Amino acid sequence: MANAPGPFTVNHRCIDCGTCWQFDPQHFAPTGSRSQVIRQPEGAVESRQALLALQACPVAAIGTTAELRQQTPIDGFPALVTRHAAGDVYYCGWASRRSFGASSWLVVRPEGNVLIDSPRWSAPLARRISALGGLQTMVLTHRDDVADHQRWAKAFGCSRWIHQADADAAPGAEHQVSGLTAVALDGPMQLIPCPGHTAGSMAVLLGESRQVLFSGDHLWWRPAQAVVVASERYCWWDFQEQLRSVERLQELDVAWLLPGHGHAHSFAPGEWRSALGQTLVFNRRSPCC
Ligand code: SF4
Known part of the structure; x- marks a missing residue:
């Protein structure tokens, strides 16, 4: 299945570990073999959550624009x-x-x-x-x-x-x-x-x-x-x-x-x-x- 159109994507490197959709179920979901973006974040709070999911992903399978990536919080975890x-x-x-x-x-x-x-x-x-x-x-x-x-x-x-x-x-x-x-x-x-x-x-x-x-x-x-x-x-x-x-x-x-x-x-x-x-x-x- 395709990612919802917009700046966040999940690519073929996804190993279907569940980290993103457990942490941010508003924007990510499983499809059976790998995850996908089901809805693009809207506003700063939602973007922060999706960026933290990107940071948590163990295989760098979540992508976004360079501009958004620069906004990834350095203090989001724990x-x-x-x-x-x-x-x-x-x-x-x-x-x-x-x-x-x-x-x-x-x-x-x-x-x-x-x-x-x-x-x-x-x-x-x-x-x-x-x-x-x-x-x-x-x-x-x-x-x-x-x-x-x-x-x-x-x-x-x-x-x-x-x-x-x-x-x-x-x-x-x-x-x-x-x-x-x-x-x-x-x-x-x-x-x-x-x-x-x-x-x-x-x-x-x-x-x-x-x-x-x-x-x-x-x-x-x-x-x-x-x-x-x-x-x-x-x-x-x-x-x-x-x-x-x-x-x-x-x-x-x-x-x-x-x-x-x-x-x-x-x-x-x-x-x-x-x-x-x-x-x-x-x-x-x-x-x-
Ligand atoms: S965190 Fe990364 S590897 Fe794990 S399900 Fe999400 S996109 Fe796939």
């Missing part, structure tokens, strides 16, 4: 998602091709800032993170989303966590989680093993109530059907084990689901448990997505 009692949560943009455009997240908190999964290395992003207090810790949710972790760790002197079963993907990581035992970091933050998508998949839980769950590729939100997805198609290790990992998360009180791939979503009180129940029923009856 972009604030929500303020939680346990820390402010930001989306980092600057997606990496090496993690197929996965989202990475920054938590700014009094105990020390935490980067969840690695964005592409970016000096402007590093300067903004420095201004927000730097990085104390990096958590790699699983082997696919490690991208430029060494460069970020070296720049900030932060220590890295990964699960033992995926540790060969980040051999320099300073800390390993093992088995199914959750690990508490300082402050209200836990690393929860969720094996399935990969053997060493983990989720990161922020807060004691109305929590934020960073799910890696374990779970994501699909707005068209209003469901939490656990995907067999994109499961690289053991889907039945993945469903058991989903079951163990039902008792949480999640207010925000922030995945590596797929849409983020906020849940009203009580919705999380029923949403995961629906996910389990659907996948045990007819796994297909």
